Amino acid sequence: MPWLSSLFENLLVVILTIIVLAGGIYMLLVILQYGLKLKSGGREEERLTTLWQENLNKRPLDRKVDHSDH
Numbered sequence: 001m002p003w004l005s006s007l008f009e010n011l012l013v014v015i016l017t018i019i020v021l022a023g024g025i026y027m028l029l030v031i032l033q034y035g036l037k038l039k040s041g042g043r044e045e046e047r048l049t050t051l052w053q054e055n056l057n058k059r060p061l062d063r064k065v066d067h068s069d070h
Helices: 002-040 043-058
Strands: none
Touching: none
16 A cells, blocks of 8 residues: 555655744744843843733722622
């Protein structure tokens, strides 16, 4: 059955192609993220922390829960 070996070979090529493509996309995203960190100088982490702190400060500290419907 020579067609079985060619089928196996083609399947292996497809799987390896998908793995290489996924690895390439992952590496591209890592490089883009690193470039963004270099460009912003790490300021996005400070902004996220500030935004998180502002949201915490805006929330009322003691929420009154209405248990009358239970």
